[in-house]
Amino acid sequence: MGKPTIHIVLGDDHEIFRNGFKTLFDDQPGIRFVGEAANGDELLRVIAKLKPEIVFTDIKMPGMNGVETTRLIRKRYPFAEVIALSTFNDAHFLMDMLDAGAKGYLLKDASKREVLEAIHAVHAQTHYYCKATREKMTELRTASGDSLAELKRIAFSGREKEIIGLICGGMSTMDIAKKLFLSKRTVDGHRDRIMRKASAPNIASLVTFAIRHGLFEV
Amino acid sequence: MGKPTIHIVLGDDHEIFRNGFKTLFDDQPGIRFVGEAANGDELLRVIAKLKPEIVFTDIKMPGMNGVETTRLIRKRYPFAEVIALSTFNDAHFLMDMLDAGAKGYLLKDASKREVLEAIHAVHAQTHYYCKATREKMTELRTASGDSLAELKRIAFSGREKEIIGLICGGMSTMDIAKKLFLSKRTVDGHRDRIMRKASAPNIASLVTFAIRHGLFEV
DNA sequence: CAAAAAACAGGTACTAATACCTAACAATCC
DNA sequence: GGATTGTTAGGTATTAGTACCTGTTTTTTG
Numbered sequence: 001m002g003k004p005t006i007h008i009v010l011g012d013d014h015e016i017f018r019n020g021f022k023t024l025f026d027d028q029p030g031i032r033f034v035g036e037a038a039n040g041d042e043l044l045r046v047i048a049k050l051k052p053e054i055v056f057t058d059i060k061m062p063g064m065n066g067v068e069t070t071r072l073i074r075k076r077y078p079f080a081e082v083i084a085l086s087t088f089n090d091a092h093f094l095m096d097m098l099d100a101g102a103k104g105y106l107l108k109d110a111s112k113r114e115v116l117e118a119i120h121a122v123h124a125q126t127h128y129y130c131k132a133t134r135e136k137m138t139e140l141r142t143a144s145g146d147s148l149a150e151l152k153r154i155a156f157s158g159r160e161k162e163i164i165g166l167i168c169g170g171m172s173t174m175d176i177a178k179k180l181f182l183s184k185r186t187v188d189g190h191r192d193r194i195m196r197k198a199s200a201p202n203i204a205s206l207v208t209f210a211i212r213h214g215l216f217e218v
Numbered sequence: 219m220g221k222p223t224i225h226i227v228l229g230d231d232h233e234i235f236r237n238g239f240k241t242l243f244d245d246q247p248g249i250r251f252v253g254e255a256a257n258g259d260e261l262l263r264v265i266a267k268l269k270p271e272i273v274f275t276d277i278k279m280p281g282m283n284g285v286e287t288t289r290l291i292r293k294r295y296p297f298a299e300v301i302a303l304s305t306f307n308d309a310h311f312l313m314d315m316l317d318a319g320a321k322g323y324l325l326k327d328a329s330k331r332e333v334l335e336a337i338h339a340v341h342a343q344t345h346y347y348c349k350a351t352r353e354k355m356t357e358l359r360t361a362s363g364d365s366l367a368e369l370k371r372i373a374f375s376g377r378e379k380e381i382i383g384l385i386c387g388g389m390s391t392m393d394i395a396k397k398l399f400l401s402k403r404t405v406d407g408h409r410d411r412i413m414r415k416a417s418a419p420n421i422a423s424l425v426t427f428a429i430r431h432g433l434f435e436v
Numbered sequence: 437c438a439a440a441a442a443a444c445a446g447g448t449a450c451t452a453a454t455a456c457c458t459a460a461c462a463a464t465c466c
Numbered sequence: 467g468g469a470t471t472g473t474t475a476g477g478t479a480t481t482a483g484t485a486c487c488t489g490t491t492t493t494t495t496g
Contacts, residue, residue: 014327020238087305109232157442170423172482186444192485202452203483205388207425211436218429218436375472390452403475410455420482421453 006123009035009050011043011057011069012085017108021056024112031119040064040072047077054119056106059086059093060214067096074101081122085110089132092213095155104128156197161215163190168207168216224341225270227253229261229287230303231279235326239274242330249337258282258290265295272337274324277304277311285314292319299340303328307350322346374415379433381408386425386434 008031010021018036025033035050037043039061047055055073059066070082083104084097094105103122106114107130114130121128129137156164166176173191177184200206210216226249228239236254243251253268255261257279265273273291277284288300301322302315312323321340324332325348332348339346347355374382384394391409395402418424428434 014235015329016238016242016326016333017232017235018238019241020234020236023237023241024234108234111233115234159443167422168426170418170420170426172420174482182443183445185446188483189445190443191483195484200388201484202388202390203421204385204425207422208386208388208436211429218426377473392452400473401475403477404473406453407475408473409453413454419454 006031006054006119007034007050007052008032008054008056008119009037009043009046009052011037011040011046011055011061011066013038013058013061021115024115028116031116040066040069043069044072044076047073047080051077052080053123055080055082056085057082058108059084059088059097067093067100070097070100070102083118083122083128088214089136090213091136092155092215094129094133094136099155105133106130107132156194156215160190160194160197163187164194164206164210164215167191167194167203168210221248224249224272224337225252225268226250226272226274226337227255227261227264227268227270229255229258229264229273229275229279229284231256231276239333242333246334249334258284258287261287262290262294265291265298269295270298271341273298273300274303275300276326277302277306277315285311285318288315288318288320301336301340301346307354312347312351312354323351324348325350374412374433378408378412378415381405382412382424382428382433385409385412385421386428 008025010018010033012018012021015038018038022033022036025031034052035046037046040057040063043055043057057066057069057073061069064072066084066086070084073080073082081104082100082102083106084093084102085106085108086093086097087108089107097105103125104118104127106118106128110118110130118128118130162180163176166179171179173184173187176182177187180187195201195206198206198209200209207216211218226243228236228251230236230239233256236256240251240254243249252270253264255264258275258281261273261275275284275287275291279287282290284302284304288302291298291300299322300318300320301324302311302320303324303326304311304315305326307325315323321343322336322345324336324346328336328348336346336348380398381394384397389397391402391405394400395405398405413419413424416424416427418427425434429436
């Protein structure tokens with residue numbers, strides 16, 4: 001007898017992408033694409049019903065995003081391993097997703113071969129990152145020494161993300177302090193830490209950084 | 219006799235997306251998907267060979283981007299009408315694409331229905347924009363297009379636009395002064411006038427203003 | 437429970453930005 | 467020719483942001 005079939009579901013808000021993804025498994029006897037969802041909530045329901053071994057999820061989705069969705073999947077349905085799909089080869093997204101419990105990270109321009117490799121690797125309980133992402137990780141590692149510690153160092157906390165949003169929204173430090181009932185110094189400190197993590201020399205750079213990294217929408 | 223078949227080609231660097239796009243026409247007798255390309259140069263060659271009536275192209279592609287590609291398509295192969303595909307509902311991309319000669323603009327999360335509507339509209343020599351893009355256009359119109367006086371009041375001079383770009387790019391006043399061989403006070407003055415025109419209380423607001431008004435690209 | 441991380445807050449010093457002025461000079465337009 | 471506009475530059479004052487510290491308290495997590 002052969003190996004048991006691996007069941008796959010996909011969460012992505014792009015209908016065309018879902019259609020294309022589905023077709024990857026047409027000629028794969030050991031793998032069955034069993035369901036799809038256009039957003040996080042729907043994805044959770046699909047998983048509860050179909051009990052797939054592998055879940056692919058986009059990071060950017062309307063409603064609950066991929067990071068939050070992944071956290072819930074790992075918590076509620078630990079049998080399902082998550083592989084992240086992203087348009088962006090971005091260290092922050094990568095970090096957020098790994099932190100949420102994803103076992104793999106693929107860019108949306110991944111080839112069929114990479115998708116299949118990722119499935120088998122993650123199903124065998126190893127991690128998988130696509131080529132571009134591995135290069136990104138190497139780049140970060142060589143840029144400043146020690147491995148994944150670096151990625152963790154630049155991950156933003158919830159409060160930091162909140163303050164990034166307010167800064168980008170045009171609020172001054174004082175405005176933010178008043179709004180959040182904090183001392184100006186506290187907000188100063190948060191901003192200081194944010195700027196270091198983003199390697200931004202000034203507010204203008206921080207704003208473009210935040211927009212490029214999906215932390216603020218224009 | 220029926221209508222002649224419409225031939226479609228697609229330029230997009232995402233294999234999975236191309237696969238999904240292809241399947242949209244499986245049950246469409248009047249439309250034939252005849253070719254695909256992963257970048258701009260390849261797309262031009264495919265068009266030269268297959269002479270499609272409709273070309274879909276992604277905006278962001280490695281090598282020659284969609285805007286430049288579209289310009290060349292319209293110049294060399296005027297029989298081919300171009301419909302832009304984009305992940306981003308961005309006024310700036312939209313303007314660039316229309317300027318380059320695209321007759322339609324679709325987001326990548328478009329439904330099958332929208333894709334088919336776009337094809338028929340553009341093939342009938344009308345323009346087509348997906349719902350989200352139409353909303354974006356209305357929003358921009360009401361946001362900045364009310365009174366002519368208003369527009370003139372906030373119209374930026376060439377130098378001002380140049381400095382806006384440099385500020386958004388993360389340069390400090392001093393950086394800009396050195397780069398342009400000006401006194402810091404001159405740049406201060408320019409920035410002052412810019413901020414008043416934009417009604418921006420601080421740099422963060424100016425950056426988002428500039429991005430929203432197409433004065434800076436992220 | 438103990439360790440780690442996040443959030444909070446203050447010190448100190450310096451630099452950059454903001455606000456509101458004036459004004460010279462050149463180019464452009466009617 | 468005269469008016470307008472753009473570019474340049476400076477004066478003066480205040481506020482905001484930047485950089486690098488030190489801590490405490492609270493929350494999360496192993």
